[in-house]
Amino acid sequence: CIRFVPRRAEVAYIFISNGKGCWAYVGKTGYSSQTVSLGIPGCVAKGIVLHEFMHVVGFQHEHSRNDRDRYVQIVRQNIQGDMTMNFDRYNDTVNYVVYDYNSVMHYSKTAFSKQIYLPSIQVIPKRKPEPIIGQRERLSPYDIEEVKYLYSCARRQLQRLSLIQVCSINCTFDNDLCGWTHITLATTDDFNWIRHKGKTSSGGTGPLNDHTYGTNAGYYMYVEGSRPRVRNHVAILSTPRIGVSAPQRCVTFWYHMWGNGMGTLDVSADSGRTTLSYLKNVAGNQGTRWKNMQVQYNPPRNARVAFRIEGVVGNDYRSDIAVDDISIHPGNC
Secondary structure, three states: OOOOOOOOOOOOEEEEEOOOOEEEOOOOOOOOEEEEEEOOOOOOOHHHHHHHHHHHOOOOOHHHOOOHHHOEEEOHHHEOHHHHHHHOOOOOOOOOOOOOOOOOOOOOOOOOEOOOOOOOEEEOOOOOOOOOOOOOOOOOHHHHHHHHHHOOHHHOOOOOOOHHHHOOOOEOOOOOOOOOEEOOOOOOOOEOOEEEEOOOOOOOOOOOOOOOOOOOOOEEEEEOOOOOOOOOOEEEEEOOOEEOOOOOEEEEEEEEEOOOOOOEEEEEEEOOOOOOEEEEEEEOOOOOOOEEEEEEEOOOOOOEEEEEEEEEOOOOOOOOEEEEEEEEEEOOO
16 A cells, blocks of 8 residues: 655655664655654664654554543653653544554553653553553554555555444443444343443442442443343343454453342354354352453454443342443454
């Protein structure tokens, strides 16, 4: 889609310099000569070159997106004074894909930190295992999709991202459902998940607070086990169909399943090609704490996948099931 060639007589061109440090201007500057500094030897590495050339073709840092505060916290007091501008947020960014911790445009946790042990960027919400940020090995699948979209590669051979693919499905549920929807199947879906904050209405079941903030101000999704619900009633929460360009996907989220009448929580994937793929199942009382679940999925090639989370009511009203802080990203868990 994009090819860099040696300059012949073009008026505007890129000048690659063995300068001080690794840097490049973002997009076309309007000047005939546009410098990209790749100082030898520190900057002449595949991932660094890719990073700088992503700037050249028009991309800011991933952690400078206008929605970044939902995914990372910039710890400015830990950043070297002359480097703080590299952590600025740009309110006019156009986000073609979901926030991508794996982007080659994302800084590492301690990038330009005053001390190597002090974080300059903290992933939020905090969780274990924590997503690794700042890789400099390759373009991520989402990096590639962004370039394809911006440069209209669909006109040649590639399919543009649809609105569904652009929609962010990583969600804390504090503002809305982030593209997740309730689905109704005549044979299995009996009621809907509820977006809620604070304690659920039944005693002896459900969380006291959300997982993101651990307070009654934050929201989460839950299945209410009280009447008119009965045993084996099912509520299904689903993503839109997502175009999958990576060979693996990792689904991670936090769940809460406390109650002596507890039912089951199922995670599945619908590729639209075969029967539903059930990926993981948790059943019974799991205690009063939020727990982390990670699910690996290897989708069929070029599939458009919808991920589902199903809550199944247990033996009685003490079966409120809650989920929060859902993230779906390319690669291994």
